[in-house]
Amino acid sequence: MILTTLTRPIAGKPPRPRVPGARRSTLSNGLRLATVPRPGLPQVTIRLTIPAGSAADPAEYPGTASLVGDLLTEGTARFTARELNERLDALGASVNVQVGHDFAHIYLVLLSETLREGVDLLGELVIRPTFPSTEVERARAETVDLLASRVDEPANVADDRMSEEIFGADHPYGRLSMGTAAGVQGVPAEVLVDFHRTFYRPGRSFIVAAGDFVEDDLRDALEEAFEPWEGTAANDSAAPHAIPAPTSMKRVAVDWPDAAQSQIRVGGIGLARKSPDWIPASVANFILGGSTITGRLGANLREDKGWTYGVRSGFAAGLDSGGWAVETAVDVEVAEQAVQEIVNELSRMVTEPVDEADLRRAKDAIILSLPRAFETPGRIVSRLAALMTYDLPVDYWETYAGRVEEVTADEVQRIASQFFDPDRLVRVVVG
Numbered sequence: 316m317i318l319t320t321l322t323r324p325i326a327g328k329p330p331r332p333r334v335p336g337a338r339r340s341t342l343s344n345g346l347r348l349a350t351v352p353r354p355g356l357p358q359v360t361i362r363l364t365i366p367a368g369s370a371a372d373p374a375e376y377p378g379t380a381s382l383v384g385d386l387l388t389e390g391t392a393r394f395t396a397r398e399l400n401e402r403l404d405a406l407g408a409s410v411n412v413q414v415g416h417d418f419a420h421i422y423l424v425l426l427s428e429t430l431r432e433g434v435d436l437l438g439e440l441v442i443r444p445t446f447p448s449t450e451v452e453r454a455r456a457e458t459v460d461l462l463a464s465r466v467d468e469p470a471n472v473a474d475d476r477m478s479e480e481i482f483g484a485d486h487p488y489g490r491l492s493m494g495t496a497a498g499v500q501g502v503p504a505e506v507l508v509d510f511h512r513t514f515y516r517p518g519r520s521f522i523v524a525a526g527d528f529v530e531d532d533l534r535d536a537l538e539e540a541f542e543p544w545e546g547t548a549a550n551d552s553a554a555p556h557a558i559p560a561p562t563s564m565k566r567v568a569v570d571w572p573d574a575a576q577s578q579i580r581v582g583g584i585g586l587a588r589k590s591p592d593w594i595p596a597s598v599a600n601f602i603l604g605g606s607t608i609t610g611r612l613g614a615n616l617r618e619d620k621g622w623t624y625g626v627r628s629g630f631a632a633g634l635d636s637g638g639w640a641v642e643t644a645v646d647v648e649v650a651e652q653a654v655q656e657i658v659n660e661l662s663r664m665v666t667e668p669v670d671e672a673d674l675r676r677a678k679d680a681i682i683l684s685l686p687r688a689f690e691t692p693g694r695i696v697s698r699l700a701a702l703m704t705y706d707l708p709v710d711y712w713e714t715y716a717g718r719v720e721e722v723t724a725d726e727v728q729r730i731a732s733q734f735f736d737p738d739r740l741v742r743v744v745v746g
Contacts (some may be wrong), residue, residue: 343615358424588633588704664727
């Protein structure tokens, strides 16, 4: 019997993902449009983004923007709330409104065969909401209940306290986009109407659509549905905010009697999504805690110590410098040790150059995950909307893999020194 020794195969470079391109245009009223036809599954996803986030809230009424967003589907000039929802059901469509700090997003998912009717309905609820008093009071009560329920969950308390400690309660990023109970309860109905009239305008807004449609047909439907909509808001929530001073080492302990686990957050100021350092920061963060399995935090706290099911870190995207934080939950008995191990890993990122194996693994993981980011119309819309939301280059995703490949160990250490230095971070422990 002859035994043959085979040479161990050497992995080649990961293939470069192909990213779908978008056709860009502008409607006659100034509303920008980006479209990506995807024949096949007869479904279309449309996202309308408007600079009407919580940063535009009146100072005395935090939660105004969120409440306006909730009420878009609760009655229009043509339909009551019930009729609107029945119409959506008949079309096999769904509408979801999300209001963040910088923008309001209206998502419409529908079947290709009901495209024109669905787009017409989208225009109706965006342009002509009526804010019926009964629906205003119901939405107001639901929001207050949601705010009250947040304080019953240690994880929510830890998240909210961390944001406040990093940015301060006066900064838009330092408070919940849904506002405060006092603000939501106190905002008059006429303020809601005025907010919509002021900020819901096509200027500086945009639509991204992907799915099974003919581009000219979609454009014609949008032109017809949004023809009455005009103007540009004098000010909007996308205006720059003052960047808080960097945080310094601070420990915040929130007592939670009889808690089995402690929620831990360690974080500070991050960077704006448009920053040229976003990609190097993404690589550095992946090595530290972008993956709960292969990241250094996960390898330590989960795989080695067995203290947690998951630990992650991440930068929050924003027009201005967002936050950066580590988050995990551990048994109360090991909370102090877990915080110290997190600090140790942060310090190691700052003081020790990352080795080539860790850097290579992070780059491969990020590059190879890119095709999944464009698997569905919804994901395509999300990625392309990011370009328009944060004013990123048109070829951002086409060149993304190459720029990830160019990140060096020196850049990773520079990012770590700037953002991961434990002496500049806040620790929040709820437990």
